[in-house]
Amino acid sequence: MTSKRTRDRLVSRLQEQGVTDQAVLDVVSNTPRHLFIDEALSHRAYEDTALPIGFGQTISQPYIVARMTELVLAAAGKLDSVLEIGTGCGYQTSVLAQLVPKVYSVERIKPLQDKAKQRLKGLGIKNVEFRYADGGFGWPGEAKQFDAILSAAAPRSLPQSLCDQLAPGGVLVIPVGGDTQELTVVVRDAETDKYHKQVYEAVKFVPLLSGLA
Numbered sequence: 001m002t003s004k005r006t007r008d009r010l011v012s013r014l015q016e017q018g019v020t021d022q023a024v025l026d027v028v029s030n031t032p033r034h035l036f037i038d039e040a041l042s043h044r045a046y047e048d049t050a051l052p053i054g055f056g057q058t059i060s061q062p063y064i065v066a067r068m069t070e071l072v073l074a075a076a077g078k079l080d081s082v083l084e085i086g087t088g089c090g091y092q093t094s095v096l097a098q099l100v101p102k103v104y105s106v107e108r109i110k111p112l113q114d115k116a117k118q119r120l121k122g123l124g125i126k127n128v129e130f131r132y133a134d135g136g137f138g139w140p141g142e143a144k145q146f147d148a149i150l151s152a153a154a155p156r157s158l159p160q161s162l163c164d165q166l167a168p169g170g171v172l173v174i175p176v177g178g179d180t181q182e183l184t185v186v187v188r189d190a191e192t193d194k195y196h197k198q199v200y201e202a203v204k205f206v207p208l209l210s211g212l213a
């Protein structure tokens, strides 16, 4: 159920759906998704579907994780630091952490983040800094700028606060909307400092909620 062959079948499905970045596909193939969900559901870990992780939240569908990661890698110039909003179970976090030097991850539900931290530790992933915070305003406390920001939760409209935390040339990948949502990519032009927005496919994410749970 959780063998390399099962994972490779998932990778083939992602390729069929149009994911082409080999580095992303390799990381998906090497990441044990079954360790990020409840044991009772682990037989479904390599299906290309979102699954419940408690607290009314879900682990993102592998296709979406791969697609968003691919968009980050394609659009960003230098990629030293990535901010993730919505750690959840830590699956997307661990995919990112295998591809970029430093990941910052924010979550508003403490028990979810605590579990995610333990999982990443168990997998020997050390380049992630976690904060229990409302990520709607980005990384709290410091006026940091990121080469990429990836949100796993959907705000109703594009938050300017997140655009402002992009480094020059940085990219924000985020689902935007309510009942219908669009996967949106914003690039902060390094020369003109203007924001360029591009809209991709329709998606379905949990809402970006404000405040701590």
Ligand code: SAH
Pocket: 053, 057, 058, 059, 060, 085, 086, 087, 088, 089, 090, 091, 092, 093, 106, 107, 108, 109, 112, 133, 134, 135, 136, 152, 153, 206, 207, 208, 209, 210, 211
């Ligand atoms: N990529 C994660 C997806 C988790 S679902 C995974 O694969 O597990 C989205 C997560 O965003 C949820 O855990 C939810 O609690 C979190 N979230 C929603 N609004 C948030 C906010 N304002 N700040 C931080 N996290 C938020």
